[in-house]
Amino acid sequence: MQIILSVAAARMCAATACAALCAPLCASPSASPPTPPLSVTAADVPWDAGGSIEISWVPAANLGSATTWLVERSEIGADGTSGPWVTVAEVAIATTTTTAAKLSHTAPYWFRVTAVGSDGSSSPTNSPAHTTAHRNFFIGEKLPLFSAILTVCACVIYFILAARKGRPMKVRRIAALEAIDNAVGRATEMGRPILFVAGIQDMDNIQTVAGITVLGHVSKTAAEYDATIEVPTSRSLVMEAARETVQASYLAAGRPEAYNADLIRYITDEQFGFVAYVSGRMVREKPATCFYMGCFYAESLILAETGNSIGAIQIAGTAESSQLPFFVAACDYTLIGEEFMAASAYLSGEPDQMGSLKGQDAGKAIASVLIIVGVVLATFAALSPGGFATAALGALRGILGS
Template identity: 75%
Template sequence: MISSTLILCVISLDSSGASVVGLANTSITVAGSKADLRGKIPLNELGQEISAPPAAISISAEDVAWDAGGVIKVSWQPAAGTTSATKWIVERSEVLAAGQGAGQGAGQGPWTLVAEVPIAETNAVVSKLSPDASFFFRVTAVSPNGSSAVTTTKSAATGHWNFFIGAKLPLFCAILLVSACVIYFILAARRGRPMKVRRIAALEAITDAVGRATEMGRSILFVPGIQDMDNIQTVAGLTVLGNVSRTAAEYDAAIEVPTSRSLVMEAAREAVQASYLAAGRADAYNADAIRYITDEQFGFVAYVSGRMVREKPAACFYMGCFFAESLILAETGNSIGAIQIAGTAESSQLPFFVAACDYTLIGEEFMAASAYLSGEPDQIGSLKGQDVAKAIAAIIIILGVVLATGAAIAPQGAMPAALEWLKGVLGS
């Protein structure tokens, strides 16, 4: 059962980060120009070369709110005439007990470099400090001619940790919203609300493919991608494998699962064995048919396509995360006359699968496969919830597009303000 432990990480990694971040960034950013660099420094009237740049006029340090703690933002005001300076050096010191230290100031100890920032910037976020500890900061301007005098904060600053990371609020809300939609419909389905799912030909064709293999006396090849269990696509692929192997068990057809990760092999064995058990053919289960080949991408491909040419499986399934090997596998399968069903969320590989396979589960269809195949109301409900979330995303996109277009047409007026507001709400 080692296998099962791992899957969890996968999920959370993706659910918390990857996907939703992708969503927020790709869909909502309609336009955006980088804020022009600040710090237009007036030239020295005489144009004289200065030996060393002047020190910053003032410096302050404050805790950054809504974060994990240990982060302090240091800002300073540059003096005029720092054209020759190239960067700022920011240093920190712990707060020492009275009487200690090198005597540079009350309670200030040895200074540690914490950041170097371009001269154009006037602040630095210092992180990885011990939370709830206090520090002094100082800043020095550096030019090829030398360094300026230091400017030190008057009082120590403390980076407190907060309960919640504020910057991630929009993301958090988005997750909550999507989750709420999904959960609502799961519950609705449990209460018996009828849910209609569109037929997915690729999944209906599973029996066709397995039947073909049975009639032709050949095996079924199932490739669950080349990624490990921490990839949600692999998990989705294994849910399909569960179903395919159950059909294979019913038809009494041989199934082969080469994997490129040991963990996937273990998980696949669990899934296939459970299916054979459920189909009442536990005796026909052969663990050696699910085997680890190699982690090396093209080594794996070489094995699988070689195996295909020799054994000529009548049905090939590619369900998971694929890269360059997608076309090699699918074309080889096509040449040996197999029914091929592919599913991946790797959009770059979809065209290859579509061109060479009989059926392709495109992106979200692949993700929905497990729910579709189970036919359980709970799971179908979650699909409906997902659709509603999609509708909300679409509405926001349309809103953004309308506002951005409006703002472009009428730069003065409510539109740009509204657009800014929307951007603000959605974060970035």
């Protein structure tokens, strides 16, 4: 960058020197240097993060042989001293504005504009005063994003308020969650335990949090049915979280005495050590129902196949798209991605959670509509450039700030 600036400066100096030295030799009545701009103004770009100043100039009526404008900036005062001048841009002669970017938001800048042509360069016209690129509180180009956030938030708030007022929130039936009662019932009738695996990741993984949320509901149902629930974990923190959740569920079900902390145990952090334990346990104890809710990797198929072989009802839930086919094929029911994350709202039915879910759905619906409209416009714009679709696509891009 520095090299480019130096070259530009050298070329500028050379041009100026050449013009001075060769003028008596080369001058002719028809070969005069271009006329400089009449005035130059610089102004801070509004609604930005700082670092940009917009420079505009008024060209003279007769531009002579000028073909481009050379716009330069300097951080040193314009009180007689000059430079070092750094090129901001070299723009076509028809242009009268440009933006200087990547500026410091603390330093003042001076600008000058020179007309450059085949007959040399004009004398530069300086901006009358220094300008600073201030940081603004709002960034204008982020306005569409801000509007989108406001819209989604408004949807969420609206649906939460509507849900609180008792408006029914229709959520599509999720078979996997509806089947929880039957799965727990099966374990009760068969007199066998329920196995719940909350993934192999720690509590900082959102899927583990979602898994623990489902565990709360499953353990409450198990408490009501008086079924035994076992929760092997591969992280100590997950074990603690699971213990607290299950204990709270037993308390909520009115059976605190039935809670047994020893059934929720830490096994090992090692992926396959953990899987070996769980698989062995499944083969020996033959649980009637297995839940896999959380983040899983290679162990997903091992666990699900073992569960299938012992005749257990299996309900899985994960957002790991690579593991979903295994769970779908080997389990009775599978919560897929978003369904898993929505499980908490679905199971609790609380107005705030349901409203939030519906609000997010509304946001997704808006995004989907914009994507579809954009794709259609882009297709038509590609087929017939310059038509209405091109203009509409440009307008849409402008609105979305992209």
